[in-house]
Amino acid sequence: MQGYNMGKWISPDLEGTTTGNKVHHKRAPGTLRKDGTQTVRFEMPFAVWCNHCKPHAIIGQGVRFNAEKKKVGYYYSTPIWCFRIKHVTCGGLLEIRTDPKNTAYVVTEGGKARDYGEPEDKVREGENGVPILTAAERERRRDDAFAQLEGRVEEKAAVKSNTKRIDELYRARERDWDDPWSVNKRLRTSFRHERKVLKREEDATEALKERLGTAIDLLPETDEDARRAKLVSYGDAEVEVNSADGKALFERKAPQRPTSSSSKPTKESRKDALRRRLITNTRAALNPFGGQT
Structure with a gap:
């Protein structure tokens, strides 16, 4: 449309001689400023809870924003980038930084990454000597793992046997506990009988200890x-x-005369x-x- 340039209006007499950014004193996206910042198009790498919204709202993965990009440090020789975005719903600012050590993004201000239920001690690529793999290497390793799994006949047989055993246990449980009242009655009767037997044995042991006059615990x-x-x-x-x-407890014996060693x-x-x-x-x-x- 005549009079417009990249979404900014330009008067007909200046059209072709300048740009809309210069006329409106704006910088084109991606232009590096003197303070080291630049405006880039940033896409949410994962879902993030916005702490500025009341109640907290979630920003879905893949939502795009115009973010202010700035270098805030280094991990060895790899730069750490900071992206500051504005949530259009509440106007709050969120800050997301790169994490070269774990090859990930972290939310440092204004929000919190959504918990997907992954274990906290999960080892990521680039951590503790774990190599960073390309997409082709990941696909090749995944194919190799599936090929090894499919080729293990013993594991298949073990899985089949375990599945059969689990089914038997389920059927046995359903059969035994089909009537819970009868099962509980049988258990109570057995327990009552065993309790009486244990009581008789305990009484017999105590009686024997009284006859012997001892307090030592007797083994069964x-x-x-x-x-x-x-x-x-x-x-x-x-x-x-x-x-x-x-015989007498203390028997008196007559003194014996000493005899020779031969006797x-x-x-x-x-x-x-x-x-x-x-x-x-x-x-x-x-x-x-x-x-x-």
Whole structure:
């Protein structure tokens, strides 16, 4: 349209001799100013919550703004750029900076990046020695990963087996808990029975401790204890046994005269006497020294 240049009106007598920016004393977008800033077209790299809006509003990813671009520092030799934009809805200013270390953008003022649920300890490209990949390299690695996954027959078989097992567990749960009242009744009955058994065992243990006059905790009876107890007999009321409980606690012995060294009992004779005494005082079904009594 005649009289307009790039959206700015120019009078007919000046048309062709100057530009609309000069007539209206404006700078063309992208022109570097003396203070090191320039106006560029900036596109939101991700969704951002605007803190100036009441209530907070979200600026969608991909929304474009005229931003003031400025260099604010360096990461090694890579410049850090700052983009200041104005939210047209509320007029608030937001500042977004580049992060060369993590190859990302960060919101430093006026807003907050939307949380997409990614873990905070996620390792990004360019961090801790992780190489920065191009789009072609990412696609090639993705294809290689899928090819390896599809070629693993054992993993497929394991996945199939695990899926079958999970289905069985689901069916078993549905079968067992189809009637919750019956299941709870069965569990309560079992628990009540076990509680009575434990109560009888506890009463028997306490009674035994009272008879023995001890406060030491007694271990529960085992099958080995029962088997060993059956091998021991503690005497018969009709048979008189010359056992240890029939003798005096302190037996008086007449003093013996010293004898010669040749008449002293040998080690083997003392061992045989001890064995005979133990067998006499303990009527065991099984001889602890070997053989039947």
